[in-house]
Amino acid sequence: MNDKYENEQWWLATLGRTLVWARLRVLEAGTAEVLDSDGKILPYDSEDTARAALMDAEFVELSGLDEDDAQSRGFSLAELTPPQAGNDEALAALMMQKLPPRH
Secondary structure, three states, rough: OOOOEEEEEEEEEOOOOOEEEEEEEEEEEOOOEOOOOOOOOOEOOHHHHHHHHHHHHHOOEHHHOOHHHHOOOOOHHHHHHOOOOOOOOOOOOOOEOOOOOOO
């Protein structure tokens, strides 16, 4: 993790079998930024404001999900891996993931 970030959190929303990811970063100054599924970085005055905006958009924090929560959304925690890339531009292309059909 980059030293200029206090922490980084992954959030997700679901549209059927499509995962929509968002990355929330808390900056040293206490402000926050969200990388959304369109590749835009949205600034917020605090972590709480960023979290509220994500929850309003029906995102849930990945670290807060348990298997029952995941199953109620139509997937298993084992299917979830936040996207990874060398930079935000490459990461933006991976922020929407289609899960394979369930058998």
